[in-house]
Amino acid sequence: MLQLILGRSGSGKTEYVFSQIKKLVENGEQNILLLTPEQYSFISERRLLKDLGESRVNSVENGSFSRLSNEISRRYGSAPLPILTKGAKAVVFKKACENIKDELKLFGKNIDNVAFINSAINIYDEMKSCRVGADDIMQASVNTEKETLSQKLHDISLIMSAYDLYIDGKFLDGASELTRLYTKLVDLDYFVGRTVFIDGFNGFVAQEYKILEVILSQAKAVYVTFCTDSHINNDKYNLFSYVNNNINYLREAAENAGASMLEPIYLKDNHRFNNDELILSEKFLFSNVKNTSGDIPQNIELYSAKSVTDECDFVSDRISKLLRSGVKASDIAVICRDLDKYQKELQFSFSKYNIPYFNDERQNISSEPLIMFVNFLMRCSIYSLSSNDIFSMLKTGLTALDDEAVNELENYAFIWNIKGSKWKKEFTNSPKGFSEEMSDNDLKKLEAINKSREYVVERIQKFNSACKKKTSADICKAIYFTLIDFSVDDKLRGLAQSLNDSGKSVLAFEQGRVWDLLMDILDKLATISNDQNITVKEFYKLFNLMIMNEDLGNVPSGLDNVQIGSADRIRCNNPYAVFVVGANEGEFPQSVSSSGLLSESDRNILIENKFKLYAYGETLNAQEKYFAYMALSAPSDRLFVSFRNSSADGAESIIVSELKNIFSNLEVHSAEAEYSVSAAETDANTFEILASNFDDNTEFIATLKEYFADKPEFESRLSAVKRLSKNEDITIKNSDLARKLFKNDMYLSVSKIEDYYKCAFRYYCKFGLNARPRIKAEMNPMETGSVIHYVLECIVRDYGSKGLIELNSRQITSEVKKYLKQYLESKMGDYSEFTVRFKYRFMYLSKLISCVVLRLREEFENCDFEPKAFELSIGNGENGESVKSQAINLPDGGTIQIRGSIDRVDTYTENGEQYVRVVDYKSGIKKFKLSDILYGLNLQMFVYLFTLCKSDNELAGKEAGVLYLHSSRKIYNVSRNDIDLSVLKEDSDAYKMVGVVLNDEENPIAEHMEHDLRGEFIDVKCSAKNGVSGSIVSLEDMGRISRKIDSLIEQMGVELHMGKIMQNPVNSTNHNNTCEFCDYSSVCANRKEIELKEIEELSFSDTLKKLKEDDAND
Template sequence: MLNLVYGRAGSGKTEFVFSNIKKLTENKNSNIVLITPEQFSFISEKRLLKELGEGRIGCVENLSFSRLSNEISRLYGGDRLPVLTKGARAVMMKKAIQTVQDSLVLFNKNTENNSFINSVIKIYDEMKSCRVFVEDIIKASDSVDKEMLSLKLKDIALIIEAYDALIEGVYFDSENELTRLYHKLVNLDYFLGKTVFIDGFSGFVAQEYKIIEVILQQADKVYITFCTDNPESSDENGMFSYVNQNIGILKGVAEKIGCEIESETILSGNKRALNEELRLVEEYAFSNIVEEVQSIPENINLFCAKNISNECDRVSCEISKLLRNGCRAKDITVICRDLDKYQKELQFSFSKYDIPFFNDERQKISSQPLIMLVNFLIRSVVYSLRSEDVFSLLKTGLTEIDDNEINSLENYAFVWNITGSKWKNEFTESPRGFTEELSEKDKNQLIKLNENRKYIIDIISRFKRKCASANAQDISKALYYALIDLSADKKLKELAITLDKNGKSFLSEQLERVWDLLMEILDKLAQTGGSEVITLREYYKLFALMISNEDLSSLPEGLDNVQLGSANRIRCDNPKVIFIVGANEGEFPQSVISSGLLSESDRAMLINNDFKLYSYGKALNAQEMYFAYMALSSAREKLYVSYISGAQNNSESSIIRGIRNIFVNIKTQSSDDDYNLDSIQSDENAFELLASHFNDNNEFISSLKEYFSLKNNYKSRLEAVSRLIDNNEITLNDKKLAVDIFGKDMYLSASRIEDYYNCAFRYFCKFGLNARPIMKAEMDPMQTGTVIHYVLETIIKETGCKTLSQLSKEEIVILVNNALSDYLKNKMGNSEEFTSRFKYQFMRLSKMIVFVVLRLSEEFSQSDFDAKAFELRIGDTQKGDEVDSKVVNLDDGGSVRIKGAVDRVDTFEKNGRKYIRVVDYKTGTKEFLMSDIINGLNLQMFIYLFTLAQSESEYKGISSGVLYMHSSRRVISLDRNDYNELEKAQNKDFLMRGVVLNDEENEIAKHMEHNLEGRFIPVKYSESKGFSGNIITAAQLGAVSKKVDSLISSMGINLHSGLISQNPANGKNHDKTCEFCDYSDICKNRKEVFERTLKDLSNPDAIEEIVKETENA
């Protein structure tokens, strides 16, 4: 006999069930079966133990439909076929599709796509649960009027038939479990004489109805509960319409088999809610008839969040208050509709507030380190040792190579562009890039790099060999042995032990389960892959498909946890407090449209042809309203509902509107509400609140500042926030630390002076923190400049200036090519390793350099200055440098010494006096500005000039000029055959920039360019205009020398004082300081960076200002 029990949420349906079970056991009845949804099994077990005690709990079989199947197999035996896992099902479905691919009409394209395979699995599952068979599908395809739908159904039928044939007698698909259970039950008397209670279901699928049919035929009494207050309602859009539809189906089943309906009980009243406010929400939130309440509710809270992070933090804050006031975590449940959207944010927020939680949703395994290891091991072979795959493999942490060694390996691969087959060759180049010879440090690094390279490549290569001409079983075995070779099993065990020791036993157990699951996956791939030879690429597709379909259940960390779940899946155990998040229109309740292989219109047409599948359209929306109703009605004491104001669809949903319709004066809290002591539930959230309101001038914020200033682990963070919000300049407050970082007596390259005056903070990052970017070993502009310097130096050394001026172009071409070949062979490491393309591009420099040398040849024919030194090293003569650097003493007792190398030093002697000029080869065409000196920029060549002129070396003499020679050609746009204009443009480009000594009658300038036409040096003479250009007197050069020393001294004192502010230079020639800065991302964390505007003066005005400044000093 069938007994139906109806009632709204909280009306006591489950209480009715357990009360009757208790009475039956008290009357010595032990033939009782309780069937609940799978998620409710544990809760039911606890309730039975509580109601019946240990003595009588054995009288009741606590089952779900799947557990009922297991029980029948245990008692009466079951099929011995291996059960397909989710991943194995996907692989077999892929194979089934492949077998019929040529016969498919509509779905004959993109069949290899994983999303298509998963869509087929979804429709297969739906057909099976609705007891729709292949013959039913074919019949429907013949009866529908829509040709496209007919073709769809025929293709679906072909695939399902192929899949069933493929697994028949070999594997068992769990989607057929209930059908198999039904066929078993009809031949058994399992339910004979039993009293069966079915509780907690909102409805059933066709397979389950067939099970219930057997139960009704065999059992003495059957009690089934439904959540509805009007089972006879015909409203198709009502909140309980889905439930009522299922009641109608159940009654039809009972009538068909002649089972009498003994009773229909409608329970009334809300026995769950412990206050009137929650009772009103349950009754009227989704009702057309509303009872308005004027008072502000005490147990219902609405919150409007700015974003999802703000919403989750608010939930965490309120939960922390509840826990602090004595509520148990297990009495709190958080419900959302889209768990994928909220899961990570909630988990992060819970961890921040130290809230224990449990989410019983199954987790994808694709991000597990062990799975990623296998994934990238296969990819390393399939994609021919692509570096990104090799390093992704190593970074799983499950190999013998530690993090530091991985970083070194990755740096080397970046510098030398190691990928593909290059991994198989021994590393022979310097880890630093292009170098003339390997240092001892380089050699030692290479030994370790090659050890690690060989370790990983040998394992990958061995795995590759085993996979050649192999079947799926062979490849699975090869993968297992590769894991052992990598020591992945040992590393995983070590990690598990560490986690266990740190109180993370649940994560430790999870690692063990992932290993077991991977072994099962490899085993299933071996079974389902067949005995035929398969390529590793095809195996990888199957592996990826299987991984995408496998998941892992979560294990609770303890017994007292906040429960987190999605509204359509969660089963609450009468929690005291419910939090509903994401109550936005279209999100919760969710706006649902049928997706997959069958559209809404397809399903509507099938229904009209008596072909019944899952609900669609309005029925789905009614189900969504039911989910929302159940969530709203689950709390016993308090209800919190939140939504996001800035969401894509930012209007509040029917959940919020329903509550407002009842409590017309309810207040909606927001993140803009005043903060107080209740807003603080943990140090972390208190600090976030402080950071958000740092500039508020009140006692509360001042107290927080004082509190965190006394906590060592927050002190530096507090200073960082203060600096950011107040936009304070960055300084090193500890002067001793500043001196330790930069050194009391600094020994710097001349280029560092410009680095500092370009931006002190960039200098700190680069030379204080030594955070420098790794440079690729390639022909970039910097490397090109180095090559040009070498060639010019080599040729001038070999020929001398006068001889060079007399050589033909053909002779110069030979010299240039010889020098380039020598550089490639002796200065760039092992040139045999370079590609033909690289060597070709390198030798293409010849044409450009020949042009430069020809230009030099012309200049030397016009000059009495002779090149005496190339790459002249200034530093410490006791360490092999040619000239000692100048020492600038600092007022604080420290000093600065400048080292460097001068591209070329030219000298000229007259009347027993030696004149010195320095020449710098530049690949760029930056304008020379004397105002740069005032701004602390472009000092390098002046430092070299003054150091040489004032030294005790052979280069001591009179400072005569600083010149910058352009050493590369640019593209010039001109009309075709306009050779005169081309020559003019080239002459302009190759006119040396800089400044030349202005002595009596500019004699020195004439010795640099005899006719002073301004073709080679930046000085010219004409009868009408006299002398013009960049000239400077000896006295003025003396002033510049003092200015340079002053700038070096200021830099040293500032660094010792910790002055490293973010004030980048901005002016002529220096307007892109930040654009090309390697550290610009760091500065983005500052509210505003103030640029230092450079003085922009003409060269004469700049010289005059320098003179005045030094005179005043």
């Protein structure tokens, strides 16, 4: 006997079932079976225990179809074969497909595609659940006139047959479990004399209908509930058309079973809703009949969100208020259609609001540290010690190497471009990059790096050896023993313990579950594979295919949790409040799109051939609308619906428009309207409100400022928000801390001073925090400059100006190559290890440097100054520096001393007076502007000159000049016959030295730097009309420049001691890339607006006037 219990959502169908069960038990009935969906089993058990008590609850067998299968197997036995897990099934499926690859007409090229394997499995499962066999599909392939569909069906049939043959006698497939259950039940009297209740299903698949036939043929009575208000309505656009179709299938099953069918019982009374608004909503949702209410709903709320984050925070805010009002977390549900979009955001938001939650969706394991470790271990073997794979494996944190050791190893590999076979050789180069000698600290660091290298590489090579020409089972063993060799098991236990100690018990428990799952995966891979040898690369594909199909269920942290779920899976137990999120067009209800191996047109053709497959097309659209209806009608008291209002998210969905049609005055709330005292739920979310509205002049915000000012844990965050609000400069408020960080007595290079004046914040990051970018050991502009410096120094030092004049072009080229090779061997490590590109760029420098040396030869022929020193060191004298710098005393009691090295020092003596000039080799193209020194820029050579001339060094004398020699050349695109004088002149001017030259009545020095003063070698000319002109200064000008620089150095020291580390990047035509190429831009964007320090670019003469004015004012 079949009795249908029908009614709309909330009409009491489940209540009817439990009341009937209770009556039967009270009347002595003890042979009752209750079947529900798996997700509903726990709720059913709890309800039965509540209604019947411990003494009588065993009168009812409570289960699902899968539980029923397990019970039958337990009682009557089953085939002694293992059931394939989802992951193992994917691997076996791929192997089966490979066996028939050459026979496939359409899918032969897709066998190695993971997405195809998963789609093929889905089709297999669908066919099995719909009781469609491989022979049926092959017959359909023959019958269909559509060639592509015929080929698809042909291949699907072959794949199904191949898979069934592969597992026959070895494994059982879960997709056939219900078919096996049906086969057993046909020969048993399991349901004879029993009363069966079936509740909570929206419909059934073909396998389940066959089982229902057995139940209907044997049971004394069968009660089945469905959510519908008219089971005879065949309108395909009806809200309950999906359910009604399933009722028709059930009636057919009853007829086949010979069971009588009683008149359906329709339940119409409200058994759920506690207010008229929800009653009205349920009654008219998706209905052709509308009954509009003009009242403003108090129990239904619409929210228009700016983003998913805003939407989740709205949900958290309302749930927090409900919990505070006394509603239990377990009486609240959050329902969406696209759980992937909301899961992480909801978890973060719930944590912020301290809301307990549970999500019954299973989680992918591919991102678990242990799984990633095994993945990258195999990749290290497959891709011959790829550095990316090695460090990805190490950064899982599951090896004996700590973070510092991994970072040092990674830095070395980055600097020296270590990859592949280089990992097998001992590292011998400096951890700092190109360096002539290594310090004791460098040697210790290199030794530690090599120990780390040996630790990693030896184990990977051991794994490689264990996997050569071996079976899958052998590789599984090799993976296990490598894990033990790396002490991964111990590290995982330690991780679990630390997580547990920090209160993250669920995450701690998960580590053990992942280890157990990995062991099971390796066991399965060893079991399902044959005895043929397999490469690690082939095994890696199978392992990943299995990983992509395995997952972990979530473990609830307690009983009182907010339930999160997808509308097609979630089973609610009359929750007090429901939050429906993502009510955007195409998202909820979800747009139906054709996917998988069979298109919608393919399915239409199959339906015409009497194939009963899963829902598709119009049926799926009806099903999506039904899911929305069930979600909206699930709560007993409160309904919250939210959607996103950005153009990228599309319009609001039919859910929103339906509610607006029913409730014409339904208000739509938004974040702008939510800023009030009532929005303050927890310290975390309230501080966000304060930070977002910090500038608002309201009593509420003022109160929040006072509240958080008294909370030490928010002190730094509150300070940061204040600074951001006022766009204040960053400062270190504790001057003692600033002095400790930057030192009371500073010992600085001039480049540090220039860095400070380019941007104080960059100086703080670079020299205060010592955060430096890693630099590869390659021919970058910086290293190119070092090479040029070295070669020019060696040649000029060895030959001097007179000796250089005697060399011809061929000899110069030979000398340049000699010193290039010398530099390479002494500072760049093993030449054979460098790339062809590197070697080409390095040797290309010989042409460039040769041109510079030839130019120097010409200059020395026209100059009286003699090179006297190279790389002349300046410092405090403690490390044997040649020139001792004078300390600059700061007003606050500190000092600054300069250190550095002068590229070249030239001298000329006249009338017993020694004149000194410093020369700097520049490999870049930056122009010299004297006005830069007014702002603390381009000071270096001036500081060196003044420091040398104020010292007691034998090279000290009168300041004769600062000159920059550019060693780079411009490339011209011209034909052989098209070179004109202007190009030659421009090329010659590129080597002209720029800077300043001393020349006044008492010190006519310019003519000793270039005899005829034609402006060919220095930027000074002499003519009958203008006399000596160009970049010349007097001795008084030199003094003013010196005093200006001293004041700038003093100012920098004082400001650093005061903690002034402002974000004030310099900007001008000559300095317009300060921010563009800054290494610290990623940590700098914490101000509303960064104000550039605009500097005025003055002409040479105007700069001298400015210096004179400033000097007079001081």
